[in-house]
Amino acid sequence: MKNNYYKLKGCLLFILSGLCIAAQASNEVQSVRVWPSPDNTRVVFDLTAAPEHKYFALDKPDRLVIDLRNIKSGSNLPAVSGDTGLIKAIRSSSDNNSMRIVLDLDKASKATVFALPPTPPYGHRLVVDLPDSQPQHSTPAITPTIRTARDIVIAIDAGHGGEDPGSIGPSGFYEKNITLPIARQLAQMIDRQPGMKAMMVRTKDYYLHVNRRTEIARGQQADLLVSIHADAFTTPQPRGASVWVLSLRRATTEVGRMLEQTERHSELLGGVAEIIKDSANERYLAQTVLDLSMNHSMVTAYQVANEVLNELGKVAHLHKKEPQAASLGVLKAPDIPSILVEVGFISNPDEEKQLKAAAHQTRLAQSLFTALKRHFEQSPPADSLFAQQRAREHRVSAGESLSLLAQRYNVSIDDLRNLNQLSSDSIRVGQTLRLP
Missing domain, CATH: 2.60.40.3500 (Immunoglobulin-like)
Structure with a gap:
């Protein structure tokens, strides 16, 4: 009887273990x-x-x-x-x-x-x-040209991509499918402008870690990094575009804190976090150089952000009229001025519909291009073609006329008038004229 009991118990355990495995x-x-x-x-x-x-x-x-x-x-x-x-x-x-x-x-x-x-x-x-140690589709390196004046290089980062779709709108539309078309149009506009050159950080639908994005921009010796995104919030009401610059502290608004969390979420969604290694031997000297470089980058980024907001406000509602600050990885390159542009709230049903429209994407790209061009016309790198062109200016003094200046610089009055958008031949003392 006892043996039968153990046999029965053994059978039951075997059956239960089989069920557990199944x-x-x-x-x-x-x-x-x-x-x-x-x-x-x-x-x-x-x-x-x-x-x-x-x-x-x-x-x-x-x-x-x-x-x-x-x-x-x-x-x-x-x-x-x-x-x-x-x-x-x-x-x-x-x-x-x-x-x-x-x-x-x-x-x-x-x-x-x-x-x-x-x-x-x-x-x-x-x-x-x-x-892939030897990628078949690597980003082409910038080749030096014979002329001394170089192009201003703008790195354009289409946010998210691949495994990381970014924020998702009410209709199910992905942020990554908004950022890439805008980035491509902006790149085309920049490449058509003499003295400017665009390089796409992400050319297709694939994921890149934020650290890798800045590395790619640095590898192309970018003068500015523009990261394009679409914002989102927990409720559908917020709307409008905004521009973000680096904060070495914490975000200045609740939306900024959510943006920081979203970036960390994207790192999780896209893959394992990477670590930036500091291998500098002369730590204090390196830190001083980095501090100076970072300060210049942050000042420049703030100036660019204001120009972008001025232009975005002409084609879209602004969520914030001043540059916003957050500690975001894509903005942290000490040697590259960097801004992050939120072109609107994809979580807002009306703005999601607007952001999906090709015509609105073109307007957004055009406003970004206009702002970037104006900034570098006013503050060009010293060795750039823009700086060379800026040197061809004349500040009007007492007794000078348009015809006198045309004769002095061996240019036509019509060219002077058209280049400076003058409606007449009248000029004023102190006025700065661009020369052909």
Whole structure:
């Protein structure tokens, strides 16, 4: 009798353990997304629950192998969305509530694999980052020209991208799909202006960490970094554009504090946070130089921000008429003046509709271009073409006339009149005239 009892108990325990294993084996890969960028490829596996995984690399040929445990029996890997030259194929096999995923690589890559918790609009994810040591689509470097006067380089950062959609409007529209079209139009306007050159920090729909964005701008020797975003709030009422500059303390408004939190949220959504290393040997000298550089950058950024607000106010409602301050990573480059432009509140239904309109995006880009051009015309870098052109000016003295100046500088009266937008030949003492 006693033996029968233990046999029965053993059977029950075996059945219960089997049921527990079956209950745990309920995870499933819902989708596979590939996000290529110039120097990294990200693969995202969307799952129904937190992944239990191990991974290892193989060579000859190069492969990355990922083993997922507690996967629903009979489940298959869904179709892959997106592609990249670094990955030749993604295949899988299943056995005993586990799935083996193999990424066939075009060349060796030191993979980083990590899990991310649910953050709307995504659920549980397993993320694979594959750095490309020799990217096929790297940003072209600036080549020196023969002339001494250089172009002013504007780095344009389209906020968010790829795995990080940014804020989401009431209709489900993503912030990243607003920032990139505006950035592209602004870049085109800048490139058409002699003496100015645009470089896009993000050219397509992929994620870049905030630190990487400033590194790209620095690599192109940018004179200014403009980061374009769309704002959001917990209620639909707030509306209007704003411009943000760096605060070395805390944000000055509640919206600013939310913006700081959103940036940290984007880092989580996009990937593992990166660490900026300080390898300076002469710490005190380096700190002094950095302080001076940062002070110049912050002053310049504040001046640019005011110019941008003046122009934005002509095409959009302003949420704040003065530059706002927050401690944001994309603004922290000590050697590059940086501003962050919020073109409107995507959380406001009316503004979301407006921000989605191509015509309004063009108006926003035009206002940004006008402001940037005016700032650098007034305060050009000393070695720039703008500075060279600014040197061709004349301050009117008593007894001088337009015809006299035209004769002195060997230019036509019509050219002088058109360049300075004069409605007549009348000029006044103290007036500054630009010379062709």
